[in-house]
Amino acid sequence: MIFAVDIGNTNVVIGIFEKGSNNIVCNFRVQSSTSRTTDEYAAIIMRLMESEGVKPSDISGVIIASVVPRLIFTFTKFARKYLDKDALVIAPGVKTGIPIKMENPKEVGADRIVNAVAVKVKHGYPAIVVDFGTATTFDVISRNGDYIGGVISPGIKLSAQILHSNTAKLPEVEIERVDTIIGKNTIHSIQSGIYYGYLEMVDGIIRRILEEEFDGENIPVISTGGLGSVFAEESKYIKRYEPNLTLEGLKIIYEKNI
DSSP: OEEEEEEOSSEEEEEEEOTTSOOEEEEEEEEOOTTSOHHHHHHHHHHHHHHTTOOGGGOOEEEEEESOHHHHHHHHHHHHHHSOOOOEEOOTTSOOSSOBOSSSGGGSOHHHHHHHHHHHHHHOSSEEEEEESSEEEEEEEOTTSOEEEEEEEEOHHHHHHHHHHTOSSOOOOOOOOOSOSSOSSHHHHHHHHHHHHHHHHHHHHHHHHHHHHHTTOOOOEEEESTTHHHHHTTOSSOOEEOTTHHHHHHHHHHHHHO
């Protein structure tokens, strides 16, 4: 089995794949915390693995993508100590199968590269992938199959938290689609503003990317991330939501390198 780890600013998402298959046996989501030790993470993860009937000896390989540098050491140590494996970490020099056409390729987040690889392999190119995480990222694969850049904007949860923390009377609300744009109470009004405002931002950025790079052609747009499903149905451009896209990209890259 392949143990894939996607370390984000908010959550660490772990997927365990059958070897030689794209089937995910199980996946877990735990909170990202640089204050947790390797052993503390191990206590959580090993218990979750046990609940799914997965033993450490079942793991044949480990791959890690991280946007939190301090947690790379934590999880590479976990792989060695508890899984008896040296982890492959997404970094310069790792074969991805996608040329990075950026001014400084080393600056591109590992998760963004992994998402682009997954979309390129699964859906072809050109394509756009939108990842709804702590930040919302838009990544573009060109007609030639190159990663050519994208857009980074504040994530929707971050935007909602800032609204709540910087106002005296506005409550924190659940992020969800509401049926009408005009709110009849404060909570409804906030939800409407957050949801529809963010939806228009997402569609507006995608539209501009399409106009700037693809002459307005309607190319495949794939979404992923925790809140990606909330917008997939309403967006004018997002055609498919894939919750495990980053994990699948890690599996693809692992197989290219091992």
